[in-house]
Amino acid sequence: MSLGSFLAQPDTNAFLPIIFQAPDPVAMMQITDNPTSRPTASLSLSPIMRPTKLPTSRPTIRPTKLLTEAPTTRPTPFPTPKPSLKPLTQAPVTTNPTNAPTGHCQLSESSRSEQIREIINSVSLKDDLVDPTSPQSLALDWITNKDSLRICPGNKTRLIQRYVAAVFYFSTGGGSWKQCNAPKDFDDPVSVERANAECQIEMNTFPDQTSGSQAWLTASSECEWGGLACLPETSSCSFCLGELSFENNGLIGTIPSELKEWVELRRLALQQGGLRGTIPTELSSLSNLLVFDLDYNELSGTLSAELLESWKDLKELDLNNNSLSGTISSRIGRLTDLRFLQLDSNDFTGTLPSQLGDLKMLIFMSVVDLNLNGIMPPQVCTNRGEPNDSNNGNLAVLIADCTTPDPKHDSAAKVFCECCSDCGIQKDSTTISQFAPFWIAQRNQPH
Numbered sequence: 001m002s003l004g005s006f007l008a009q010p011d012t013n014a015f016l017p018i019i020f021q022a023p024d025p026v027a028m029m030q031i032t033d034n035p036t037s038r039p040t041a042s043l044s045l046s047p048i049m050r051p052t053k054l055p056t057s058r059p060t061i062r063p064t065k066l067l068t069e070a071p072t073t074r075p076t077p078f079p080t081p082k083p084s085l086k087p088l089t090q091a092p093v094t095t096n097p098t099n100a101p102t103g104h105c106q107l108s109e110s111s112r113s114e115q116i117r118e119i120i121n122s123v124s125l126k127d128d129l130v131d132p133t134s135p136q137s138l139a140l141d142w143i144t145n146k147d148s149l150r151i152c153p154g155n156k157t158r159l160i161q162r163y164v165a166a167v168f169y170f171s172t173g174g175g176s177w178k179q180c181n182a183p184k185d186f187d188d189p190v191s192v193e194r195a196n197a198e199c200q201i202e203m204n205t206f207p208d209q210t211s212g213s214q215a216w217l218t219a220s221s222e223c224e225w226g227g228l229a230c231l232p233e234t235s236s237c238s239f240c241l242g243e244l245s246f247e248n249n250g251l252i253g254t255i256p257s258e259l260k261e262w263v264e265l266r267r268l269a270l271q272q273g274g275l276r277g278t279i280p281t282e283l284s285s286l287s288n289l290l291v292f293d294l295d296y297n298e299l300s301g302t303l304s305a306e307l308l309e310s311w312k313d314l315k316e317l318d319l320n321n322n323s324l325s326g327t328i329s330s331r332i333g334r335l336t337d338l339r340f341l342q343l344d345s346n347d348f349t350g351t352l353p354s355q356l357g358d359l360k361m362l363i364f365m366s367v368v369d370l371n372l373n374g375i376m377p378p379q380v381c382t383n384r385g386e387p388n389d390s391n392n393g394n395l396a397v398l399i400a401d402c403t404t405p406d407p408k409h410d411s412a413a414k415v416f417c418e419c420c421s422d423c424g425i426q427k428d429s430t431t432i433s434q435f436a437p438f439w440i441a442q443r444n445q446p447h
Contacts, residue, residue, distance in 0.1 A: 105150070105152040105153070105154070107152075107153070112144075112152070112153060113144050115153035116140070116143065116144050116153050116159065117129075117140065117144075119153060119156055119159060119160065120136075120140055120160075120163060123160055123163065123164070123258055123261060124136040124140075124167070124258060135167050135169075135170035135171040135253075135256060136167055136256075136258070138166070138170045139163055139164075139166035139167040139169075139170055140163070142166050142217060143159070143162060143163045143166055146186055146217075147162070147166075147186075147217070147219075148186055148187075148218070148219035149162070149219050149221075157238075158238075158239055160261050161222065161239070161240075161241060161261065161262065162222050163258075164256075164258045164259060164261050164262060165216070165222050165225070165228070165241075166217060167256045167258045168244070168256055168258070168259065169182065169216050169217060171253050171254055171255070171256040172251040172252060172253045172254075172255075172270075172273075172275065173250065173251060173252040173253050173274075174216060174217075176250060176252070177246075177249050177250045177251065178248070178249045178250040179198060179199050179200060179201055179226060179249055180198070180199035180201055180213075180214075180215055180216055180225065180226035180227060180249070181195060181198070181199075181215060181216065182195065182215055182216045182217035182218070183195035183215055183217075183218060186217070186218075186219075192215070192218055192219075195215035195218065196213075196214050196215050196218065198215070199213050199214060199215045199216075199225075199226040200213055200226070201213055201226035201227050201246070201249070202226060203227065203228070203229040203243050203245055205229070205243055205245065205267055205291075206229070206242065206243065206266065206267070208231070208232050209229040209230065209231065209232075209242055209243060210223050210224075210229060210230045210231075210232070211223065211224065211228065211229035211230070211243075212224030212225070212226070213226045214226065221239060222239070222241065223239055223241070227244060227245055227246045227249070228241060228243065228244055229241070229242055229243040229245075230242055231264055231266075237264060240264040241262050241264065241265060242264055242265060242266045242267070243265065243266060243267040243268075243269075244259075244262070244265065244267070244268050244269070244270070245267060245268075245269040245270075246269070246270050246271075246273070247269065247270075247271045247272055248271065248272040248273070249273065250273065250274075251270055251273035251274065251275055252273065252274040252275065252276075253274075253275065253276070254275065254276055254277035255270070255275060255277065255279065255280060255283075255294075255299075256280070257280040257282040257283075259280070259282075259283060259286075260280070260282040260283055260284075260285040260286070261285075262286065263285055263286060263287070263288065264288055265286050265288065265289060266288055266289060266290045266291070267289075267290060267291040267293075268283075268286070268289060268291065268292055268293070268294075269291060269292075269293035269294075270293070270294050270297070271293055271294065271295050271296055271297075271318075272295070272296040272297075273296070273297050274297065274298060275294065275297040275298060275299060276297075276298045276299065276300070277299065277300065277301070278299065278300060278301030278302075279294070279299060279301065279303070279304065279307065279324075281304045281306050281307065283307060284304070284306045284307050284309070284310035284311075285310070286310070286311070287310055287311070287312070287313070288313060289311050289313065289314055290313060290314060290315045290316070291314075291315060291316040291318075292311065292314060292316065292317055292318070292319075293316060293318040294318070294319055294322065295318050295319060295320045295321055295322070295342070296320070296321045296322075297321075297322055298322065298323060299319075299322040299323065299324060300322070300323045300324065300325065301324065301325070301326075302324065302325060302326035303319070303324055303326070303328065303329065303348075304329075305329040305331040308329055308331040308332050308334055308335060309331050309334055311335060312334060312335070312336070312337070313337055314335050314337065314338055315337055315338060315339045315340065316338075316339060316340040317335065317338060317340070317341050317342070317343075318340065318341075318342045319342070319343055319346065320342045320343060320344035320345055320346070320366070321344065321345045321346075322345075322346055323346065323347055324343075324346040324347060324348060325346070325347040325348065325349070326348065326349070327348065327349060327350035328343070328348055328350065328352065328353055328372075329353070330353040330354075330355045331355075332353060332355060332356060332359075333353065333355025333356065333357075333358035333359065334358075335359060336358060336359065336360065336361065337361055338359050338361060338362055339361055339362060339363045339364070339394075340362075340363065340364045341359070341362060341364065341365045341366070342364070342365075342366045343366070343367050343370065344366050344367065344368045344369050344370070344399075344425065345368070345369040345370075345425070346369075346370055347370070347371055348370045348371060348372060349370075349371045349372065350372065350373075351372060351373060351374035352367065352372060352374065352376060352377055352380070352415060353377070354377040354378075354379050355379075356377055356379065356380050357377055357378075357379020357380050357382060357383060358379070359383070360383060360393065360394065361394055362383060362393075362394060362395050363387055363394050363395065363396055363397065364395075364396065364397045365380070365395060365397065365398050365399070366397070366398075366399040366400075367399070367400050367415065368399055368400060368401055368424060368425050369401070369425055370401075370415075372414070372415050373414065373415065374415060374416070375415065375416045375417070376398075376400055376415055376416065376417035376418070376419060376420065380395070380398070380419075381398075381418075381419035383395040384396075384398060384419050384421075396421070397421050397422070398417070398419065398420045398421050398422075399420060399421065399422045399423065399424075400414075400415040400416075400417040400420050400423065401414035401415050401417075401423065401424060402414075402415075402416065402417050402420055402423030402424065403415070403416050
């Protein structure tokens with residue numbers, strides 16, 4: 001059989017692609033040189049058909065599907081949507097961490113703490129805040145982490161007011177007061193209820209105030225803590241403290257300068273305690289103050305002229321039985337609305353300033369048991385009279401040591417007074433209480 005006849009016959013065992021496959025040149029040469037039927041058939045069918053069929057069909061079809069379809073369709077959808085969608089919509093992850101810890105503040109705990117500290121840095125000294133045992137540091141920790149009311153940094157005025165109250169609590173021995181101590185466990189309702197029951201102090205000095213008898217540092221408004229009272233709410237003053245009063249409640253320690261922040265305060269009265277240190281000059285910011293009463297404590301230092309200049313509306317200045325020293329500043333004459341002045345039993349030296357005569361509204365004045373000398377200024381004697389006496393002055397009670405005008409007869413430093421209503425320390429309160437109803441009625445009038 002010739003090569004042309006062989007190729008023209010159909011072969012049912014061969015695939016169509018194999019027929020058109022280019023023949024091997026070496027095989028063609030062998031077939032041409034030996035044009036016999038037997039060698040040509042055996043050499044052409046076996047090497048061409050079988051080896052070509054198996055390697056061509058299987059490697060071409062199966063590897064093409066696996067390599068082309070799988071890497072193209074499956075890997076493409078999965079890597080693309082997940083890295084693209086999730087980082088765009090969920091990467092910030094702000095919802096859960098922000099709302100869960102703080103709620104209405106819309107801040108994370110760390111951001112809230114940082115903002116509170118930044119605000120408090122403008123109120124207290126940095127050295128006090130970094131000392132973990134200081135009243136300021138304890139107050140900062142309380143209002144940041146323990147105060148159940150959880151004031152937000154955005155409410156700056158209220159935050160500062162509540163912080164200052166905590167500073168006062170820790171500065172004056174809070175926890176060992178006779179009444180109104182903070183509960184031992186802020187999260188225990190029984191402990192809070194017990195602390196509230198042990199607080200019976202409620203302010204009623206001014207009839208327009210809001211007050212209560214809750215324990216200190218509880219979740220209630222600071223206006224309701226025993227010893228505190230707030231002014232009526234106005235457009236410019238919401239929850240503004242108007243009074244801080246404690247009498248014989250076991251206060252010790254010092255008066256914190258942070259009280260300067262309570263600029264609406266009308267009455268500051270901390271009588272019969274164990275307060276030490278000086279009267280902070282920073283309290284000159286309390287320009288609305290009507291009553292300043294710190295008698296029967298252990299205060300030292302001077303009565304600052306800066307304070308006297310700032311308290312222009314002051315009606316009562318009561319500092320007897322302390323250890324205040326220095327001279328009585330002539331600036332005391334700036335307190336032209338003063339009704340009650342008591343400086344007994346201190347270490348003041350020098351003479352009484354004539355400017356005391358400028359206090360035309362003064363009803364009661366006592367300057368006994370001091371290291372003063374000289375005479376009672378005639379300007380003061382001119383004001384002697386009865387309250388609302390149009391013919392004379394208002395000074396109904398004037399008490400001094402009343403020594404002779406000649407210092408040789410009395411070596412002790414005392415003030416000679418020939419116009420005084422009483423001389424020496426009063427053993428009872430009869431003289432004072434005689435005009436107390438009149439004075440109390442006046443000071444209780446809303447300012």
